Amino acid sequence: MIMDSSIKAAVKCSECGRYTSFHINLFEAKRPTSRRCSCGNIVFKVSATKGEVDIDIPCIACGETHRYKYKIKDLIDKSVNILACPVCGMEIAFLGKEYLVDDMVNRYMDDMLELLTHLGVIDKTKRWVIK
Template sequence: MIINRRKLLSYRCPFCGSIQYKSFSIFEFHDDRILNKLCDCRKSAINAKKDKNGGFTFEVPCIACGDTHKIKITNRNLWLSSINYIFCDKTNTEIAYIGGYLEVRNKIDSYEKEIDDLITKLGYNDFFLNIRIMLEVLNKIHDLAEEGSLMCECGSTDVELTLLDDRVKIGCKECSAHTFAFARSNQDLVNLYDCRYIILCKKINIRETMEV
């Protein structure tokens, strides 16, 4: 059996929102060196080092909760598994993959294909400014609602979503409170991922209204 000592890692940068692919080999860990793979925007990085016990610790910046997660991968899993899934333990989201080139690429491709299929099914292709961002924004709003982190200051958690081309209006069904989640760019997505909860307020923020 030929062991491939060159692997691919992939993660989504919490700062610029892009999916990063970085390859590395076993030789980059020689002499206790720390593996450091910067995002193209240079604001986030995956670091990894070899442990005393022969395993590896990866530090993965997390787009889901904003923290950096320390993940231990055994020597065997790192070099022999076809793919290692890295999860955010706070949100239970897959945030990175480490493994063979083909497996990691396929994983991302199939995720993107799922989104493409959904877009076609919804027939919204021409409506949204950025359909991928819109779907991720909806996903995140849904997650917050499921966690009970989306509510109105009137006490109601019964909200309705109205999809506009570049934003989602989140409105309370009980009163007139509402807010907007923007879906224009990766930056909007990153801002939303920073939110631990959304509270709808009746008082309208003047500055926000002018921006709209």
Template sequence: MLVNTNLALAIRCNKCGKIHTNNITLFQLKNNSYININCNCGETKARIKTENYKEYCLEIPCFACEETHIFKYSLDQLLKGNLVIRCLDGVEICFLGDETDVKELLKGQKDDFTRVIEELSFYDYFTNNDIMTKSVNKIKELEQEGSIICECGEENIGIDLFSDRIEIKCLQCNGVQIIYAESDEDFNNLLSRDYIMIHKHAVEYIDAFKFNNDR
């Protein structure tokens, strides 16, 4: 019988927040020696090692609670695959298994910030929950269209949420666009934009006040 020792791991990066699938084979693992699983942005989003080739240890810096979680699995569990790995708060942070199965698992997930907000119970945190939800969905649309760009040419963009604003940061040059999400005017300002340009090494604001002055 042919045993598939290839594993696919889909992990949301703790730094940039994006999900990418990484493929490894169990033959890569050496006893008591970690190998890193890196995001496209360069961040190490997980480490895995084997202990005596019987137990496998997976460390994941959690994007949800910002703690590092340690999970241990037997060889049999890894070979069976289809593992959904969760934070202690119940948030899904990793899918592990056969590459085809992992892709199917990801299809069933809403890859948007709205779901993350709901799962992390952030609704008591934001100044205006409705405006924040609509704003992050608009930003996600722009990102998927390739319409969030940096003057330096770098494509790795990080997105951070605060109670009253969203900060979009270039992970290469540290340029930042700060987008306020407190009022209908803030959202209408964002809605009117076809793209967001981050300027190299600069910190700039997109808000209703600036929008009205520009008009």
């Protein structure tokens, strides 16, 4: 049986707030790897040992770096994993099947746009920030 060990990750940058998306091959994570946002900030570190994966993510919500531990099999088998800040519960990353991760990010961004529009922070019909 051939197992696809690649998953997609989308992580909210703790510096600029943008989502950074990338693919991870979990079996190649034996070498510690990090990913950067386009602003230059490290958003994700991953390493694997003995069938387990350690993921470190700097948190936009509380400012701390959180470590998440998963079995490689669980990450591959589950459709999508939502990683939240253990302090406040804010969702800071999504891991899983590409189309589901993309869908989660799109829905999150749509919800945020709706909230900011409702609060009067932006005018989505004109696509500009209200000062």
